Amino acid sequence: MNGLTLPWLPPVMGPGNTAAPAVVYFDDFVASDGYAANGSDGIASETANVAQFHLTLVDGATDAGETIVISDAEPGGVLAITTNDADDDSMNLQLNGEAFQVNADRDLYFATRLKVNDADTVDWFVGLANTATDVLGSAVDLIGFGSSNGSGAMENAASANIFAWLEGTGMAADSDTDTASDLADDTFVELSFHLRGASVAEFFVNGNKAVTNSNSDVMLAAGDDLTLTIAMANQSSAASTMEIDYILVAQERG
Helix, strand or coil: CCCCCCCCCCCCCCCCCCCCCEEEEEECCCCCCCECCCCCCCCEECCCCCCCEEEEEECCCCCCCCEEEECCCCCCCCEEEECCCCCCCEEEEEECCCCEECECCECEEEEEEEEECCCCCEEEEEEEECCCCCHHHHCCCEEEEEECCCCCCCCCCCCCEEEEEEECCCCCCCEEEEEEEECCCCCCEEEEEEEECCCEEEEEECCEEEEEECCHHHCCCCCCEEEEEEEEEECCCCCCEEEEEEEEEEEECC
16 A cells, blocks of 8 residues: 555454454545534544544634535545635644554554645645644654645745655754655645654655655654644635545554
8 A cells, every 4th residue: 555565464354364463543534524613523623532633723714614524526535624714724633642652663654645725825744743733833743744835843945845754852853855746736646654663764655665764863762652643724815625535544563
């Protein structure tokens, strides 16, 4: 999948088959109750530990135009996340808890397929990060993909570029490496990474290895706790939409 080879069998197997134990999150987004502002009946809630994801949103005009829905226009199950329509309006979603931890003896895998409506006018990140209400601006530990022409923890020159991101409190220098691939408007791209223990991170775009980071100065530290994170912010006065086909996070269990 996406250039990754998982070291275990699928969860549904015939009699007598065994699978190496793993901690797995997977969602194909074929069904969801969407966004409930402070309720428990949605995929995301502004109240922590209520729904699946904790949502922090910025709505500059307070006109409540943001939505999180299953798309009616895409086959196979697609989660559509739409911000409000003011500059710097944002959506920050994090899976409640921090179920994944960097470990020298346990490989970690991530894969997703996504697109955005306008690649030049949205800052975004998908991957794993520490719990933070503004991952684009203030996350201290993260690994994944994104692009941001704003200010804060994640910043680079062009929003359409896809960057491989590594940031950590124990790192001598943060790493934002251009994958040499760009987002195109309304066009799906497959993104994945393989964190080999706490020493090597490999990033793939559309199944092709794009970046390998094995520099000990720019690597997450063993013991860093992380959770699945989706973040996006407007860089224009028009609403931004990210559509996600699926997300997989899997880590070997000790």
